[in-house]
Amino acid sequence: MHNFKELKVWKAGIQLCKTTFTLTGTFPSTERYGLISQMTRAAVSIPSNIAEGCGRKSNKELHQFLSIALGSSFELETQLIIAKEFDYISEEKLQTISNQITEIQKMIYGLQKSLVT
Numbered sequence: 001m002h003n004f005k006e007l008k009v010w011k012a013g014i015q016l017c018k019t020t021f022t023l024t025g026t027f028p029s030t031e032r033y034g035l036i037s038q039m040t041r042a043a044v045s046i047p048s049n050i051a052e053g054c055g056r057k058s059n060k061e062l063h064q065f066l067s068i069a070l071g072s073s074f075e076l077e078t079q080l081i082i083a084k085e086f087d088y089i090s091e092e093k094l095q096t097i098s099n100q101i102t103e104i105q106k107m108i109y110g111l112q113k114s115l116v117t
Helices: 008-024 035-054 059-085 091-114
Strands: none
Touching: 008 035, 008 059, 008 091, 035 059, 059 091
């Protein structure tokens, strides 16, 4: 078992959640059950799956949960692009949060590579 609270990638995931919730707070209320819901769930899924994987018994299981977290990061990235297409966010905001996501993706890849499965 790993202490997820000490992982930089988990902390970065929490920050990404905060950014995502703040960002989607500016979206039209008509998106409450659409894009807002999808984006916040994808964002929450990233640190949640990292934490769940850390609570598992083997590195193989942790690797699998990191893969799920990685998938959620790509899902969120796609949803941000869609938000930009609908002019819910600016290009600048898209770039800023995309950079956050890219860093998290790199950290997840690095953690996966460090595991002996």
